[in-house]
Amino acid sequence: MELQIRNSIRFLLNDKVVExxxxSPTETLLDFLRLDRKLRGTKEGCAEGDCGACTVLVGRLFNxxxxxxxxxxxxxxxxxxxxxxxxxxxALAGSDGTLHPVQQAMVDTHASQCGFCTPGFVMSLYGLWMQNAKPNIQEIEKSLQGNLCRCTGYAAIIRAAESVTAIGDLNKDPLVTERARVTQQLLALKDGKHVVLGEGKQRLVLPANVDDFADVLERNPGATIVAGSTxxxxxxTKFMREIGPVVFLSHLDDLRLITEDDDRLMLGAGVSYTxxxxxIIRHFPQLTELWNRIxxxxxxxxxxxxxxxxxxSPIGDTPPALIGLGATVQLxxxxxxxxxxxxxxxxEYGKQDRAPGEFVExxxxxxxxxxDIYRVYKISKRLDEDISSVCGAFRITLDERGRVENAxxxxxxxxxTPKRASAVEASLTGAVWDEGAIEKAAxxxxxDFTPLTDWRASADYRLLVAKNLLRRFYLETGGEKLVRLNRYEPAFG
Amino acid sequence: MNVVQPMTRIRGGVHEKQPHESGHKHVSGTAEYIDDMAEPSDTLHAYLGLSHRAHAEIVSIDFEAVKLCAGVIGVLTVDDIPGHNDVSPAGKHDDPVFAVGKVEFHGQPIFAVIAETRQIARQAASKVKIAYRDLDHVTDVLEAEKANYPLVIDPLKLERGDIAVGLAGAKNRLNGEMRIGGQDHFYLEGHIAFAIPGEDDEVTVFSSTQHPSETQHMVGHVLGIPSNAVTVNVRRMGGGFGGKETQANLFAAVAAIAAKKYRRAVKIRPDRDDDMIATGKRHDFHVAYELGFDDEGRIEAVDATFSARCGFSADLSGPVTDRALFHADNCYFYPNVRLRSRPLKTNTVSNTAFRGFGGPQGMVGGERMIEEIAYALGKDPLEIRKANFYGGEGRNLTPYHQTVEDNIIPQIIAELEESSEYAARREAIINFNRHSRIIKRGIALTPVKFGISFTKTEYNQAGALVHVYTDGSIHLNHGGTEMGQGLNTKVAQVVADEFQVDLDRIRITATTTAKVPNTSATAASSGSDLNGMAAANAAQQIRARLVQFAVEQYGVAKEEVFFEPNTVRVGDRLIPFPEFIKSAYGARVQLSAAGFYKTPKIHWSRSEGRGRPFYYFAYGASVSEVSIDTLTGEYQVDRTDILHDVGKSLNPALDLGQVEGAFVQGMGWLTTEELWWDAKGRLRTHAPSTYKIPLASDRPRTFNVQLATWSVNREETIRRSKAVGEPPFMLAISVLEAISMAIASVADYRISPRLDAPATPERVLMAVERLRSAGKEL
Incomplete structure (x- = not known):
């Protein structure tokens, strides 16, 4: 079937259609807002997605x-x-200057000091409020893991988050009252066409569907695939690399499918962590903490x-967990x-089993x-929003005599690369699951590993922690309490 | 006929909780930072080219590829500097704008690209080809000592009593050492400057600076023009914390040089990584100490050396290392003491001011000594603290010979100890640790005493400018800068209080060197103390003229004129403030005044190590409880209780925010914020992805923060308040020491864990391992 082609990008910016x-394939939303539209309430703090000063909301349709x-x-x-x-x-304050409930809550609780991070906090809390009008502290903290504030110590911001619903009614919020109209507008914009702009390195392609994506990639094997762009x-933004031509796929609904079969779960490659x-946590509650800390x-x-x-990446959060689960990649x-x-x-480092023109589907x-006894432990310098210094996944089955059948x-x-500890596995397999076996395996x-020393951790620490995580795993399987810290109630274990 | 309803009080006077004057603009994104200002359409953008070597001779520089980039207007080098290639705040000519012939740290600016857009300038800057001849480099303090690196500035020695006799006569002696890491400011708004050329030699610079007057002087110095040709403006900063006290000067200078050269507006804003690589931070310290004490833990002698990683130039390292010594005593009397600083040169970025200004490092060193004594004697560190507090005859003289006159730490400690149930919780924790195999807990109660005033006496002055317009609205300007601390709000409250008008009648305006000259940095926690007083002085001058006017106009006695809420009472008349002002104008009364203030009583002789450097002290204390995981070194802060002294608060809401924010920032410094240099001398933690400041989920799970509402400054400060910016930062020491106690539990509290800072999970785990094996040998 011949696809229809469009040569423009169309979206809604607040109450206006942008076409x-x-x-350019590398133009960021932040630069567009600040430099092109002069919407300078959204700030640049780090240009790497770590500080949240540039937080905005994006509404997108799925089904x-x-x-x-x-x-x-x-x-x-x-x-x-x-x-x-x-x-x-x-877009938040009323045309008469009346502050949005989230904004008013922030003012009332003295939650801004220098104010530079504040618009980002406002937007994160707005995003939270829309999903959860009465969040508890744990939910508030989770929603703010991507927002840094250097002034307030966060206490006032948490107080603001807790008081939004007392100030305003979510059902009167414009994004709620206008939802049907905006949905219609977006449906009209989402015309299912194959979008292409620019030439050569400046080329930007939005395939119409997965088959189209496969076709585009086969014909442009050097193209960079962009999903979440994290x-x-x-x-x-950091390495100033030319990445064009670029194929975007976040709009592909058919890559966002989640299928729960009898024996397995399938995540389309475009499915976000959220x-x-x-x-994930329904089938693998052991991954709750890990997922909350990505x-x-x-x-x-x-x-x-x-x-x-x-x-x-050798320090990606999900690969060790997925290896532990015996996941397969569909290319x-x-x-x-x-x-x-x-x-x-x-x-090996920087090299994956993916041919030119091939993609993870x-x-x-x-x-x-x-x-199966299964656990995943992530260790990082800071608890949340940090990259692992070490992340370990452990899975064993024991036979009726208490011997390790499979590890x-x-x-x-x-x-x-993310890698299995084969020597440790071999040492454990067949052994009686006891402290002696653990110490021998450790x-x-x-x-198995000769880790590196870098700014996240030294080689010595990494090796010691790897051993200790095996010990932790053993203690947890033995039912020992208080084996891990938990800021709140234990999520699992 | 006007019917005046007298109000009992004005809205927004002093001692009231008032929202930040820009709060509503912060939340709606309309508060304007320099990068948000509308630019002239022909604005150019500058981007710095940085050194890729820690220490090297520059053999050659090839700009050809840079200049070939479309949109590049030119390259600035030292040859484009009409005045001096120097922005040294210490006046030592050791801080070039652009490195010449040699680079002394990885990330040192060498040139700047000027282009039509920032993106072009940034990309072009990366295309330079520089040939270097490498020289040996040193990044670490102890290596610098070993390599005989010079001191960047004269060291300080504080001495009192006889250290040799004190040590020799002590029943117990011990010595040790500690490393204390530095800290990046991580203000959310990075450095930025925007220069607009004017007529003749004039230039106007919008700079994210805490020290507009110095920025003005530096721009003049670099351009070779007098200060009267340079105007520096700053409405607000997106955070400063000391990082914009001197470090903004280079950016302002580069923007100004380019603006004058190309006769176009020029903006410069480094990427976050370059900001963190190229600008100074909190000093890392190494502390070596020897102690003498009796069996009760009472200190008899302290001999300590504080060595600091200063970086390649002096910058503020002199006063920073001085302040480390001033706070090494914290709240404790040292009968015999010798404290020495070693401000060492290293091939790293030149370290600078950061909230506390060396004081925190000094205090961490002092508290380590208390901890050492406690573990040596098997006592609760709090007991050792109490035994050593200043107080009583002959026990109130600091190592710098200032008498502690306003000591309220015993009362603060007593109240906090009780309200936090310290003793019972400590016992419960020790009991918990006996039974918990992996998770261990710790608790610590630590005090703070922080000296208020710039130790550079001449900085303790301030000016303000107040205009009253004929409609009764008031325009307020002062020399301090707003970086989030709420200084403008507090100063406006003072002026509202002086005139007895509602706060919304006062408009606070951008700080500018054209209105209030020769100002001091907004630093050393002094903003409200100095500028509040100067603004009050300006208001009082106008008020005095208004009283005189009323006396003449209405034929009443001076004593019959009162400024009441939004009204002036003259005899038995009640006149609305605007009406009164209008008639004063009609009578040709000057309704504008420049106010001035200088801090009384202070003096300091650095060469003698004697004087009264501080007008007064601010106090506080905190109790923190933590849990650690002895398998991984991970930890969490379960609870923190704080009682902090701000005197009679000008604005309890803002002061509470300062205490909470400072504590969490201090906690970050002592826990997860780690500066890490590689073997090539490159800082590798230079972005939020690698440098980890606290998140909302890192703040204490339970966080009880109180101001000591009974405290009144015994000195005549503005409305008897106390400075609040820096002192609460050091409350976070309780977290470090609570972690330390949790570690100590693995060897039954018999060994001092000697935990270095920052206490990353790695350092915690390694300390646990060390104590476990040492504990077995006991």
């Missing part, structure tokens, strides 16, 4: 439903906004599990599909058996 034919999420405008490309509704801080965004969350809320709203795997080139066990996908995750142990942060970590 542009001159979008006809409109959902608003907080995102980092600094690493979000304009090209990825086709068919979306961008809401900036300028990684690629930094190639542009979208995956409910189904990036900040904005990064979880943008970033995809597929991208986390596809880019092959596609043109109309040819193949599956590889996820651990085989990571060949889905991740398949088999469910755990009732006998899968995988680590991030210990080598150039010694094998130095056969």
């Amino acid at each position: 542009r034919t001159d979008v 006809g439903l409109l959902k608003y999420e907080s995102v980092n405008a600094c690493i979000r490309f304009v090209g990825s906004l086709d068919g979306c509704h961008v809401v900036t801080v300028e 990684d690629v965004g930094l190639w542009v 979208e995956a969350y409910p189904v 990036g900040g809320e904005q990064v979880r709203n943008m970033g995809t599990v597929g991208g986390n795997v596809a880019n092959g 596609r080139k043109g109309n040819n599909r193949r599956s590889v066990p996820i651990e085989k996908y990571f060949i 889905a991740i398949h995750i088999p469910y755990l058996g009732s006998d 899968i142990i995988a680590f991030g942060g210990m080598a150039g 010694a094998a970590f130095s056969d």
Whole structure:
């Protein structure tokens, strides 16, 4: 079937339709807002998606439903906004200057000092309020993991977040009352066409669907694939890399499918961490803490599990967990599909088992058996919104005599790729699951890994923690309490 | 006929909780920062080119590829500097704008690209080709000592009593050392300057600076023009914390040089990574100490050396390392004491002011000594603290020979100890630790005494300008800068109070060197103390003229004129303030005044190490409870209780915010914020992805913060308030020491954990391991 072509990017910015034919593949939403539209309430704090000063809301349709999420405008490309509704801080106060309930709450509780991070906090709290009118402290903190404030110590901001509903009625909020109209507008913008702008390195493509994506990529094997841009965004803002031509895929509904089969879960490559969350924690409650600690809320709203795997970082949050679960990566080139066990996908640092023109289409995750004991531990310098210094996944089954039948142990942060601890696994397999076996197996970590020293941790610390995480795993399986810190009630374990 | 309803009080006077004057603009995104200002359409953008070597001779620089980039207007180098290639605030000519011939740290500015857009300038700057000849480099303090690196400025020695006799006579002696890491300011708004050329040699610079007058002088110095040709403006900063006291000067200078050269407006704003690489931070310290004490833990002698990583130039390292010594005693009397500073040169960015200004490092060192004594004697560190507090005859003289006259720490400690149930919780924690195998807990109560005043006496002055317009509205300007601390709000409250008008009648305006000259940095927590007084002085001058006017106009006695809420009572007449002002104008009364203030009583001789450097002290204390995971070194702060002294608060809401914010910032410094240099001398933690400041989920799970509402400054400060910016930063020491106690539990509290800062999970785990193996040998 011949696809219809459009040569413009169209989206809603607050209450106006934007249509542009001159979008560069690397133009960020933040630059567009500040430099082009002179909407300077949205601030640049870090240009890498870590401080949240540039937080805006992006509403996008999925299966006809409109959902608003907080995102980092600094690493979000304009090209990825086709068919979306961008809401900036300028849209919140009434035309008569009446502050929005979130804004009024922030003023009333003295939650701004220098004020530079404040619009970003306002937008994050607005995003939270729309999903949860009466959030508890844990939910508030989770929604603010991607927002840094250097002045207030956060206490006043938390007080603001707790008081929004006492100030205003969510049902009267414009994004709620206008939802039906905006949905219609976005449906009209989302015309299912193949969008292409620019030439050569400046070319920007939005495939119409996954088949089109496969086709585009096969014909442009050198193109950069951009899903959530939480990684690629930094190639542009920090390393000033040319990445064109670029193929965007965040608008592809058929890559955002989550399928729960009898024996496995399938995540389309475009599924964000936030979208995956409910189904992930239902099937794998052991991943709740890990999932809650991936990036900040904005990064979880943008970033995809597929991208986390596809880019092959040795310190990605999900690969060790997915190796532990025996996940497979579904790759596609043109109309040819193949599956590889996820651990085989990571060949060496910076090199993955992905041919030119090939892409990650889905991740398949088999469910755990009732006998499987499985845990994942992430260790980082700061609890939240930090990259792992070490991340370990442990999975064993024991036979009726208490011997280890099967052991899968995988680590991030210990080598150039996410990698299994085969010597440790071998040491454990067949052994009686007791302290002696653990100590013997712990010694094998130095056969498996020669970690690096860097700013996140020293080699010695990484090795010691890897061993200690095995000990933690053992203690938890033995039912010992108080084996891990928990700021709130234990999520699992 | 006007019917005046007398109000009992004005809205927004002193001692009231008032929102930040820009609060409603912060939340709606309409508060304007320099990068938000409308630019002339021909504005150019500058971007710095930085050194890629820690220490090297520059053999050659090739700008060809830079200049070939479309949109590049030119390249600025030292040859474009008409005046001096120097922005040294210490007057030592050791701080070039652009490095010449040699680079002394990785990230040192060498040139700037000027282009049509920031993006072009930034990309072009990366295309330079520089050939270097590497020289040996040193980034670490102890390595600098070993390599005989010079001191960047004369060291300080504070001495009192006889250290040799004191040590020799002490029943117990110990010595030790500690490393204390530095800290990046991580103001959310990075450095920025925007220069607009004027007629003749004039230039106007909008700069995110805490010290507009110095920025003005530096721009003049670099351009070779007098100060009267330079105007520096700043409406607000998106955070400063000391990072914009001197570090803004280079950016302002580069923007001004380019603006004059190209006769166009020029803006410069580094990317966050470059901001963190190229600008100074809190000094890292190494402290070596020897102590003498009796069996009760009473200190008899302290001999300590504080060595600091100063970076390649002096900057403010002199006064910073001085202040470390001034606070090494914290709240404790040292009968015999010798404290020495070692401000060492290193091949790192030149370190600078940061909230507390060396005081926190000094105090952490002092508190480490208390901890050492406690573990040596097997006592609760709080007991050792109490035994050593200043107080009583012959026990109130500091190492710098200032008598502590306003000591309220015993009362603060007593109240906090009770309200936080310290003793019971400590016992419960020790009991918990006996039974919990992996998770261990710790608690610590630590005090703070912080000296208020610039130790550079001449900085303790301020000016303000107040105009009353004929409609009764008031225009307020002062020499302080607003960086989030609420200074403008507080000063406006003072002026509202002086005139007895509602706060919304006062309009606070951008700080500018054209209105109030020769100002001091907004630093050393002194903003409200100095500028509040200067503004009050200006208002009082106008008020005196108004009283005189009323006396003449209505034939009443001076004593019959009262400024009442929004009204002036003259005899038995009640005149609305605007009406009264209008008639004063009609009678040709001057309705504008320049106010001035200088802090009384202070003096300081650095060469003798003697004087009264501080007008008064601010006090506070905190109790923190933490849990640590002895398998991974992870930790969390379960609860913190704070009681802090701000005298009679000008604005309790803003002061509470300062205390909460300072505590969390201090906690970040002592826990997760780590500056990490690699073997090539490159700072590798230079963005929020690698440098971890606290998040909302890092703040204490339970966080009880109180101001000591009974406290009144015994000195005649503005409305008897006390400075609040820096002192509460050091309340965070309780977190470090609580972690320390949790670690100590693995060896039954018999060994001092000697935990270095920042206490990252790695340092905590390694300390646990160290104590476990040492504990086995006991």
